[in-house]
Amino acid sequence: MFPPSGLPLPGEILLITDELLAPADFLLHRQVATHLKASKVSKCVLISISEDIGRWKAVAQRSNINSTQYLDSGSLSFIDAMPIASTAIDGESSVPLKELFQKISATLIQLSSESGIDLLVVLDDIASLEWVGIPAADVVRFARALCALCRKLKASLVLRHHVTTPGEPDDIFKHLFQLCTYHLDVFPLSTGRSGTVSGQVALHCGPATLAPAHRLVPRSAAVHYRLSDTGSVFFDRGTGSGVL
Amino acid sequence: MSAFKRRTTAKQPPLPAGTRTCPGSTATIITSTGIPSLDDILGGGLPLSCSLLVLAPDAHSAYGELVVKYFAAQGLACGQRVCVVDPRAETFLSECMWMPGSSAAASVQPGNPATPSPSTAAEDEEDEKASEHDTKIKIAWRYEQMKQFQTTVPAGQATDDYCRTFDLTSRMPDSVIRSARSDGRFLDVSPEENLSAEGPASSCRRVIHRLSEILSQNDTDTDTSLATRVCIPALGSYEWGDLSPQEICYFLHSLRALLRRHPRACASVCLPPHLCQESFGGPGWVQKLGWLTDASITLAAFSSNPSLSAMFSSHHGLVHIHSLPAPHTLLPPSDKFSTLRGLTSSGENNLAFKCMRKRLIFETLHLDVEGGVGERRTTPSASAIALEPGGGHAHDHAHEPSTGGKSSVAAVQVQLEQVEISAAPPPPQQPAVDIPPSTKPAESSFKKAKVKKKVAFTSERPDLYDF
Numbered sequence: 086m087f088p089p090s091g092l093p094l095p096g097e098i099l100l101i102t103d104e105l106l107a108p109a110d111f112l113l114h115r116q117v118a119t120h121l122k123a124s125k126v127s128k129c130v131l132i133s134i135s136e137d138i139g140r141w142k143a144v145a146q147r148s149n150i151n152s153t154q155y156l157d158s159g160s161l162s163f164i165d166a167m168p169i170a171s172t173a174i175d176g177e178s179s180v181p182l183k184e185l186f187q188k189i190s191a192t193l194i195q196l197s198s199e200s201g202i203d204l205l206v207v208l209d210d211i212a213s214l215e216w217v218g219i220p221a222a223d224v225v226r227f228a229r230a231l232c233a234l235c236r237k238l239k240a241s242l243v244l245r246h247h248v249t250t251p252g253e254p255d256d257i258f259k260h261l262f263q264l265c266t267y268h269l270d271v272f273p274l275s276t277g278r279s280g281t282v283s284g285q286v287a288l289h290c291g292p293a294t295l296a297p298a299h300r301l302v303p304r305s306a307a308v309h310y311r312l313s314d315t316g317s318v319f320f321d322r323g324t325g326s327g328v329l
Numbered sequence: 330m331s332a333f334k335r336r337t338t339a340k341q342p343p344l345p346a347g348t349r350t351c352p353g354s355t356a357t358i359i360t361s362t363g364i365p366s367l368d369d370i371l372g373g374g375l376p377l378s379c380s381l382l383v384l385a386p387d388a389h390s391a392y393g394e395l396v397v398k399y400f401a402a403q404g405l406a407c408g409q410r411v412c413v414v415d416p417r418a419e420t421f422l423s424e425c426m427w428m429p430g431s432s433a434a435a436s437v438q439p440g441n442p443a444t445p446s447p448s449t450a451a452e453d454e455e456d457e458k459a460s461e462h463d464t465k466i467k468i469a470w471r472y473e474q475m476k477q478f479q480t481t482v483p484a485g486q487a488t489d490d491y492c493r494t495f496d497l498t499s500r501m502p503d504s505v506i507r508s509a510r511s512d513g514r515f516l517d518v519s520p521e522e523n524l525s526a527e528g529p530a531s532s533c534r535r536v537i538h539r540l541s542e543i544l545s546q547n548d549t550d551t552d553t554s555l556a557t558r559v560c561i562p563a564l565g566s567y568e569w570g571d572l573s574p575q576e577i578c579y580f581l582h583s584l585r586a587l588l589r590r591h592p593r594a595c596a597s598v599c600l601p602p603h604l605c606q607e608s609f610g611g612p613g614w615v616q617k618l619g620w621l622t623d624a625s626i627t628l629a630a631f632s633s634n635p636s637l638s639a640m641f642s643s644h645h646g647l648v649h650i651h652s653l654p655a656p657h658t659l660l661p662p663s664d665k666f667s668t669l670r671g672l673t674s675s676g677e678n679n680l681a682f683k684c685m686r687k688r689l690i691f692e693t694l695h696l697d698v699e700g701g702v703g704e705r706r707t708t709p710s711a712s713a714i715a716l717e718p719g720g721g722h723a724h725d726h727a728h729e730p731s732t733g734g735k736s737s738v739a740a741v742q743v744q745l746e747q748v749e750i751s752a753a754p755p756p757p758q759q760p761a762v763d764i765p766p767s768t769k770p771a772e773s774s775f776k777k778a779k780v781k782k783k784v785a786f787t788s789e790r791p792d793l794y795d796f
Contacts, residue, residue, distance in 0.1 A: 105619045105651060111659055135582070135620075137589040143356055143657035167586055171579075216617050217582050218575035247620050249613025278677045280664075312660050 087286070087308045087319045088112070089299040090119065093241040093266060095203065098232050100265035100291075101245045102258065106273035107284030109245060110144070111310075111317045113207055116243055118150050120205045121160055127203040128159070128196055132189060134166045134213050148316050162192060170214060181219050182227040190234055197238045204240035206231075212247040215257055225260040232264050248272075265291040270304065283312045286319070345556040345593060347407030349491060351376065353662035360556060360595060361492035363403030364396065366691035368492060369482045370670060370680070371624055371654060372663030377556055378592040379623035379654040380585050384615065386605040387630035392646065392682065393599035395689055396628070397562045398425040399495060400597040404558040405505060406493045410514045412543055414536055414561040416568045418517030422506050429496035429687075480692040482668055496687050514555070516543055521568040532569045533580040537587065544591040559584075559596035565604045574610040581621040598622070619651035626650050628682060641694065644681040648691055669693055 093099040099116075103109035117129050131141065141163070142152040155161035169185045189206075197204055208231065214224045228244065235242040246261055248254075251272070254262070262268060270287040285307035290297040302308055310319045344350070344358060351357035351373050359374035362381070368374045375381050381400075385393030402425040404411040415421045509515035518539045520532045540559060547557055564580065565572045572580075581598070588594050600618075605627070607614050619625045630646035631638035638645075650670075653661035664672050669691060671678040681694035 105616045114659075135585075137586070139589065139592075140656060143354075144659055147658065167582070171583070213578075213582060213621070216575065216621070217579040218573075247616075249616035249620075253612070255613075278672070280672045280677075314658060314660060316659075 087302070088115070088269065088288070092269075092299060093243065094298075095239045095241050096236050097266040098235065098242045098244065098264060098291075099267050099269060100261050101243060101269045101271065102248045103245070103271040104248050104251060104273055106278065107271050109269075109271040111312055112269065112271065112286075113209060113243065113245065114141075114144060114148065115317065117161070117205065117207060118145070118148060120203070120241075121150070121155055124203065126201055127205070128162070129155075129205045129207065130162045130164065130189075130192060130196065132164045132166050132206070132208045134170065134208075135210055137165065138163050147314055162196070164189060164192065170217075170219065180226075181223045182214070186227055186230055189231065193234060193238055193240065197240065204238065205243070206235055206240050207243045208245065210245040210247055211257065211261070212249075221256050224257055228257075228261060229264060263292060266294050267291060267297070267299070270307075272304070272307075274309075281311060282309045283317075285309050285322075343554070345377075345409065345554050347404070347409050347490065348377065348556055349374075351662050353665055354657050356657045357662070358556075360409070360558075361403055361407075362396070362597070363399030363406075363492065363495060364689055364691070365483070365492055366481050366669060367396070369667050370626070370648075370650065370663060370691060372661060372666050374491075375595050375597070375624065376654050376656050377595050378588045379656055380581070380588055380596040380598060381654075382581070382618055382622040382625040383597070383599045384605040384618070384625070384627040385599060385630070386602050386627065387632055387646070388602040389632045390630045390645075392628045392630055392684065392689070393601075394562045395684070397560050397597050397599045399689070400558060401560045402426050402495055402501060403493060404560075405501070405509055405514065406495075407490060408514070408555070410516070410547065410555045410557040411509070412516040412518065412540070412557060412559045414518045414520060414540070414559065415563070416519045416521050418515075418519070419506065421562055422501055422515070423503065425501045426495040426497050427499045427501045427505070428493055429499050480695070481690050494688075497684075497689070498687055518543070519568075521570075531576060533572065533576050533583075537580065537583045540584070541587055544587060544594055548591055548593070554593065557591075557594040559588075559594060561596065561598040563601050564598050566601050572604075574614065577604065577610075578617060578621055581618065585622065615651060622652065623654040623656065625652045641681060644683045644692065644694065646682055647694070648680040648682050650680070 101109050101112055117131065120127050120129055133141070138152075145152045152161060156163065166185055169188060170182060193204070193206065196202065211224065211228060214227075215221050232242060244261060244265070246258055248258065268289040268291060270289060271284055272287070273284045274282055285304075286302070286309075287304040287307040288299065288302045290301055306322065308319050309322055310317050348358045348360040351359045353372070358377045359372075360377060361368050361374045362371070371381075383393040383396045385391070398421070401411050401413060401422060405422075406428065411422075413421055506515060518536055520536050544557065547555070565577055577600075584596055584598070588596060603609060605615075610617065615625075615627065627649040628646055629649060631641065631644070632646075637647075653663045655661040663670060669678065669680060671693070679694040680691055682689060682691045
């Protein structure tokens with residue numbers, strides 16, 4: 086079963102990287118869907134930097150998840166990060182992303198004040214912050230602060246990062262990789278676009294994880310997936326005809 | 330009596346002019362870019378609330394700007410609002426293409442079906458004539474029913490409200506621009522407008538600020554639900570000042586956020602050649618641009634690469650697709666509905682574009698049979714055509730064994746076709762294996778009139794500057 090359930094557990098950090106030819110939207114949707122459906126007390130905070138809530142709702146609707154209902158009941162919270170971060174680009178304050186971090190921490194602390202809450206935080210995506218002009222060091226500090234906050238509040242954190250140079254990891258990725266517990270690596274087929282296989286996924290464990298609880302999947306044996314309107318189907322390499 | 334009640338669909342608000350719903354997802358409203366083959370690549374058209382980025386890394390041509398011109402012309406032709414971000418917006422519009430014939434002026438008003446201009450055979454493209462003679466040759470019977478090999482999608486009718494047929498040889502009339510200006514359907518934003526000191530300093534922020542004002546104003550203007558097209562023919566040209574890659578990323582990001590907030594608008598942006606290179610934006614620049622916009626394509630023209638233009642002599646450049654719009658779905662509708670990309674049948678097709686005298690089209694790119702001839706060949710090449718009816722040809726040897734004069738066994742006589750065209754039908758025993766069945770005089774004369782492309786290393790150089 087891929088991706089394994091219980092990824093990430095409370096207090097763990099999952100880093101998802103993707104490329105332009107193989108975007109990982111479906112993984113985020115899957116994570117949020119399984120988390121919200123798991124129990125009534127599970128809550129989710131979605132921090133979006135690039136997209137707006139409309140697309141999230143439309144895609145979730147296709148897999149029969151009523152986002153409006155979750156938003157109204159408070160199980161799902163949406164934070165639109167771009168307007169807050171755009172003031173950071175002017176370079177006036179010494180800590181550019183402080184305002185955004187304060188808003189996020191206020192929301193998280195308020196949500197986790199109730200006991201027995203299972204909290205999932207999704208940050209989509211962190212690469213755009215660096216592309217629009219916020220210095221890389223500040224972005225990394227923001228990420229580190231967010232990780233520390235989630236660990237403290239026993240919330241699971243999912244970070245999404247876009248990889249634009251497949252062979253050479255950029256600075257932000259190197260720092261994020263050091264922070265994460267697990268790393269889900271979504272990348273396209275080496276032969277380009279195909280109709281049957283949309284891409285492949287590998288699972289690595291972070292450098293600080295001594296005993297990974299899930300079976301790791303290296304890039305050479307990555308699991309293939311195929312996207313459809315309602316979601317995704319995973320299958321092992323070469324077994325596509327049996328599943329599709 | 331069954332308790333099952335038919336659910337009546339709620340009344341949908343009327344769509345803005347010049348748009349329709351996407352076949353794959355009813356929540357998406359798409360509008361035409363003015364180029365039918367580009368519409369097909371995008372999955373029917375560009376969805377509203379999405380941005381299209383065209384990269385044109387070749388410094389010697391202006392195909393990216395041509396795509397934005399089509400976008401603006403289509404917007405005005407179907408009655409939408411067009412906002413041009415350019416220091417000389419009126420000049421840009423006056424250079425745009427327009428519909429051919431006298432029907433042009435009359436068909437600007439939406440809902441006013443224009444009389445189609447009579448199509449004259451003389452106005453057909455020269456390249457299309459070359460395929461006519463293919464239909465006259467005898468092909469194997471099992472293939473007779475098949476359609477001709479299509480490399481692109483057909484253009485719609487001239488009166489089609491969704492996508493008008495534009496002609497590169499005709500320019501937008503001034504009357505159209507003036508009437509659009511007075512109706513409030515043509516707005517322009519100049520990036521070099523220097524407001525007073527309290528405005529934002531960077532040209533990107535100024536433009537975003539001004540676009541935000543315009544779009545909010547359009548939204549409050551509820552008596553007509555018009556879609557708005559934002560056209561940016563040269564983002565980052567010298568009038569914008571010296572832009573850094575981060576500022577361009579910020580601009581595209583904010584533009585997209587703006588379009589999401591005002592979902593009846595869409596945008597088409599072109600980056601000038603010096604900003605499309607990785608030397609400007611750093612490694613992975615094209616990928617970053619693909620992430621920051623909804624639809625992003627590169628038109629890589631051949632003009633700087635003579636070997637490529639010799640190899641693909643009937644095309645002017647390659648098309649690379651980086652991202653496609655999927656505003657309400659996981660998968661872009663183009664994957665299912667695009668015939669040019671061909672994802673449904675097998676692996677993806679290679680795409681190329683060519684700019685003909687009257688229009689720009691995107692086509693599938695196929696490697697040639699032998700290399701050197703531009704078109705898909707169904708008849709032997711010109712240098713192999715040798716014989717005319719009744720003339721001496723190799724087969725005569727079998728019937729006239731007594732002509733021992735000629736020493737070679739398989740003698741092929743090459744004679745000029747216009748010399749002897751005998752009316753007598755040829756003897757029926759002649760097989761037509763390698764010999765073209767040019768037994769009818771009319772056909773051979775027709776063939777003579779056609780100048781076949783030669784299998785030589787110099788191919789006809791496409792006229793790149795013929796806009």
